Amino acid sequence: MIRTITLTLFVFILYVATGLETLVGGRMDISDAFYIATVGLDKEDDEIQMTIVTKQYSPKEETSQIAKQDKYFVSVGRDVFEAARNFNSFMDKETFWGHVSYILVSENLAQKDIDSALDFFVRDHEHKLTSNVLVIKDARAEEAIKLVTDSGEDITTKLKVLSKGVGALSISSELPLIDAFNKINNKYCSCYIPTLKIVEDQKDEPEEETKEASNTENEKTDEKTKRLVLEGYVFFDQDDAKLLCSIEGGTARGFNFIINKIKSGVIVVKDPDGEYVNLEIIDSKTEIIPKIEDDKITVKLKTKMNSNISEIHGEVDIFKADIIEGLVNQQNDIIKAEMQSVIGLVKEYNSDLFDLSSVINHKYPKKWDKIKDNWREVFKDIKFEIEVESKINRTYSIKKPALSREKEKK
Amino acid sequence: MFRNKGKISVRQVMIILIITVYTPSIRFIARATSYSAKQASWLSPIIAFGVYVIMLFILNRFYKKYKNKNFSEVILDNTPKLIGKTIIVIYIISITLLLVLYIRYFGERFVTALYPNVDINIFIISILLIVAFMIRSGIVVIARMSELMFIIMTIIFVSLMFIMVPNVQLENVTPISTLDIIPVFKGSIVTIALSYLPFYFFFSHEWSQNDKFLKHGIMAGLYILIIEVLIIFVSVGLMGSTVISRSPLSFFIAVKNINLLGEISGFESILVSTWILTDFVILIVYTYSALNMIKSLFNLGDFKPFINIYIFITYLLTWIIAKNVFELQDWGAQFAVYMNINVLIVIPVIIFMIGKVRKVV
DSSP, X not given: OHHHHHHHHHHHHHHHHTTSOOSSOOOOOGGGXXXXXXXEEEEETTEEEEEEEEEOOOHHHHHTTXXXXXXXXXXXXSSHHHHHHHGGGXXXXXXEOTTOOEEEEEHHHHHHHHHHHHHHHHXXXXXXXXXXXXXXXXXXXXXXXXXXXXXXXXXXXXXXXXXXXXXXXXXXXXXXHHHHHHHHHOTTSOXXXXXXXXXXXXXXXXXHHHHHHHHHHHHHSOSSEEEEEEEEEEEEOTTTOXXXXXXXXXXXXXXXXXXXXXXXXXXXXXXXXXXXEEEEEEEEEEEEEEEEETTEEXXXXXXXXXXEEEEEOSSSOOOSHHHXXXXXXXXXXXXXXXXXXXXXXXXXXXXXXXXHHHHHHHHOHHHHHHHGGGHHHHXXXXXXXXXXXXXXXXXXXXXXXXXXXXXXXX | OOGGGTOXXXXXXXXXXXXXXXXXXXXXXXXXXXXXXXXXXXXXXXXXXXXXXXXXXXXXXXXXXXXXXXXXXXXXXXXXXXXXXXXXXXXXXXXXXXXXXXXXXXXXXXXXXXXXXXXXXXXXXXXXXXXXXXXXXXXXXXXXXXXXXXXXXXXXXXXXXXXXXXXXXXXXXXXXXGGGHHHHHHHHHHHHTTOOHHHHGGGGGGBOOOSOHHHHHHHHHHHHHHHHHHHXXXXXXXXXXXXXXXXXXXXXHHHHTOXXXXXXXXXXXXXXXXXXXXXXXXXHHHHHHHHHHHHHHTTOSOOGGGHHHHHHHHHHHHHHSOSSHHHHHHHIIIIIHHHXXXXXXXXXXXXXXXXXXXXXX
């Protein structure tokens, strides 16, 4: 008992001797923090400009799931960490980084410094490794953030919606920070990061009558409206992580076909009359099959894909074996062309864009061990072959086209 | 029944062993093994299990031959007195250095992963004060407490695995080929270095005697094997060997990466709770074992008067051992691992062989 009392007194005296300072620092009241949800990184001369979008909660609001309007702040520093710390010099609340969902890196910064731009987010203890990384193409990250936030929208929610919706066209995808970091660290394959771009909607010239009527309205708003679009990828060189090239549209979908990130999508083919038939991609699976013979590597990309008919424009009853076969062939050719365009880039940059090294390592571990040190040299001699095997399985509620009339029998 | 006699059962010893292997395992085995064996690192504990089983048979012979005697007495019985005493001194130094390493790591974990702005002394002094208090209760209380912590640890570990295993990317833990044999052996060095059982033989006079040493020992070994394989498998499977081999808290960042149903995260706080519990067990058991060694070396009747001074010395050594965490990591990887192999594997085997030659065991 005496020992317990003595020890307690000793601890108490030690505590008092510290001047009653808070022993455990770093505590943060929920109402005294800015919760950063999206971060934008730009290059500003030789410095890094960081734009943060915060979501402020008070305890009451958090429970009722009502968030105040997002705020964004801009700071500059020699590097990412300094820029992050500089927020504390003017913000009236502490920053909390544990809720970061998106990291937007401008193309200008990503050009040479993608590894150092992401290092702070991977290293720092507060960050989640599941935050998604995006590169802003042909624009500044700050511009993208301002565009959405100034219009009263929440950029984080907007990006979440875009990410969810990207599967409908399969021209981009999501990439968590940890996967980006893993790919940057992999010296045998190129790192890819999805891109976000600002698109200006071109308004059609209004007719004379409507022109006058809309004049007053136009004076209040800009002629062109801008919006964010999640489309395509940028690639980084496997040797020095410098920006290599970017893809979008069909090539981006071709890339998704190869890396099995196709969720859905639209393929437009033509019926025998030349009218459009829209096909909805249901699923797709690509097998990358390497073959090594006499130290020569050939790679077959074998894609199996299923689609359904979602829209018919013409009058022809296309549900006949020979017509369906024709549509399937067109579908095969489109997919093949999209994948071929990726192979074209692979050859142009002599870069392993879709992690072929891993496939060869898994299938021929011993051969890989011999060639890995000379991988880039070996890579340029690889021959690629694409094989697409697709099916059109069904249509939905109505079979025949709307304009398909019964022919009267004479 | 045995508890009334002031002794602990072999089962309880094995539970202590599991806990004390678990705590360094979650800290560094995924990192250390994946550094050498990369995607095949999860096979490394199998080699360690083989070594453990061999050691178990050797220790079983000591256990049966030297009933109610501890390892110090075994050493002194098998070697000349001066050499025997020297070996005990080597054990005292080794376990003290290891204890110091674990004390420092206990604090470093907090300031690395959770509280970077907090004085590390707060964590170190707090845990040492509790150890100093608890150790006076004796090994029976420590063993009972360990049983409870073992249940908590198992529930939390199983829950984490339940969430993590389905997300493992198999391409991160394959391919496995004959090329991986040497790297797996290299990677297994750190797992072999965790065969802590000989340290607990220094209080084997406080174990109850039964015929189930081998049975409980093999069960504990299998349990440790599964835990270690899973820790490495999910860490490398989720994050890739490149990231894991570079992270000072490899399993922690794998747990931090859990995102259940796309919404629920923050599971690392659950892991931290098991850290504190299991670290506490390892610190108290090592201290108990070290004090028993000192008691045997100086033929003392009781080690209690030395508790405070010993703990104070370990506290001072905590600051002498390394200037920063980088030195601490280097010290652990380049010295502690090989020191462990010598005192936990090589010396017991040599003593066993001497005993065999002298037909004592």
